[in-house]
Amino acid sequence: MASGLPKLSQKFIEPLTIGNVTLKSRVLQSPLSGVTDLVFRRLVRRYAPDSMLYTEMISATDLHHMKALPKLIEIDRNETPISIQLFDCRPDFLAEAAQKAAVSGADTIDINMGCPVNKITKKGGGSSLLRQPELAAQIVRSVVEAVDIPVTVKTRIGWDDAEITILDFAKRMEDAGAKMITVHARTRSQGYTGDAKWEWIRKVKEVLTIPVIANGDIFSVEAAIACLEQTGADGVMCSRGTLGYPFLVGEVDHFLKTGEELPKPTPIECLQVAKEHLQGLWDYKGIHGLYQSRKHMTWYAKGFVGAAALRDRLCRIESVQDGMDCLDSAIEQIANQDVFEAIASEDMVEMIAMKQ
Ligand SMILES: Cc1cc2nc3c(=O)[nH]c(=O)nc-3n(C[C@H](O)[C@H](O)[C@H](O)COP(=O)(O)O)c2cc1C
Numbered sequence: 001m002a003s004g005l006p007k008l009s010q011k012f013i014e015p016l017t018i019g020n021v022t023l024k025s026r027v028l029q030s031p032l033s034g035v036t037d038l039v040f041r042r043l044v045r046r047y048a049p050d051s052m053l054y055t056e057m058i059s060a061t062d063l064h065h066m067k068a069l070p071k072l073i074e075i076d077r078n079e080t081p082i083s084i085q086l087f088d089c090r091p092d093f094l095a096e097a098a099q100k101a102a103v104s105g106a107d108t109i110d111i112n113m114g115c116p117v118n119k120i121t122k123k124g125g126g127s128s129l130l131r132q133p134e135l136a137a138q139i140v141r142s143v144v145e146a147v148d149i150p151v152t153v154k155t156r157i158g159w160d161d162a163e164i165t166i167l168d169f170a171k172r173m174e175d176a177g178a179k180m181i182t183v184h185a186r187t188r189s190q191g192y193t194g195d196a197k198w199e200w201i202r203k204v205k206e207v208l209t210i211p212v213i214a215n216g217d218i219f220s221v222e223a224a225i226a227c228l229e230q231t232g233a234d235g236v237m238c239s240r241g242t243l244g245y246p247f248l249v250g251e252v253d254h255f256l257k258t259g260e261e262l263p264k265p266t267p268i269e270c271l272q273v274a275k276e277h278l279q280g281l282w283d284y285k286g287i288h289g290l291y292q293s294r295k296h297m298t299w300y301a302k303g304f305v306g307a308a309a310l311r312d313r314l315c316r317i318e319s320v321q322d323g324m325d326c327l328d329s330a331i332e333q334i335a336n337q338d339v340f341e342a343i344a345s346e347d348m349v350e351m352i353a354m355k356q
Pocket of ligand 1: 112
């Protein structure tokens, strides 16, 4: 479909190099705890064959104590390019976890230095590392030493508005050996509220030589283009925009490569993908997957008459069959509505023609 969006520079169809890894796409699917498991990633991969995907964040301490590796670190051999994201504050545990992640098949190791959740920051991980830049640098150095694959960092612009430290912090990460940095352009105290301050990504880009990936408020192709234009970043990472919408990364990637917008999936197509997602979660995780599927299902159900009532049902499903029945009847209802609207508009055309 021809697009009214501006053409971006040639750079965006060129590969993105992260140390010794080359990506054919500059659009990345972010790590999302409770979301980017194997089942979700398979859906994203279908529409975005070249994009880097990320696992959910995984605690290096947990990995150290576990006898068997958890599902969190499990990746498909054909999922590549994929990054395993780790969090923790102990350089030795992170180095050990990175080795396990490399054996699991990760193409890169990403270290989470942005998570704002108290449970994580109280233990010294996630965004609390923004306040301990020397420890953060030591972590990067020990992980780089432990593995042959590139090590990257995902972080925020600072702790709060009075403490925006990203320029110094990002430079330290680069000097410690990080091969790429993703900047979520919010402070820790913002959580997920307020606008992402993309202007800080531009400033980071000016002081680093490694690739800088822009993150925050990328909910559409238009937003991705605006962000890339305003920041000059080397790529863009989609996050909440992909909840119930595993098409977004592929849509942005397609636009960057061709200058054309893909047609949006219809509500029926979205609900059909929701059915696959539900079945996948059940097959992969059993009852736990079913419970997790409730939130996913409600995210898919939007943009059509009756969506609110459907969401209300989906967040209480008790079995896969229950969920499938809800989704099937919504699909049938939308299809009947479409037929009704098509007939109504044909009648209208006929009436206008008769009047003339
Ligand atoms: C439900 C949820 C889970 C998240 N889990 C992670 C995570 O595991 N690792 C991480 O680095 N960021 C995580 N994030 C942050 C996102 O990757 C992203 O940085 C943030 O949502 C900003 O982008 P957005 O404004 O486009 O959503 C999470 C965000 C949400 C909403």
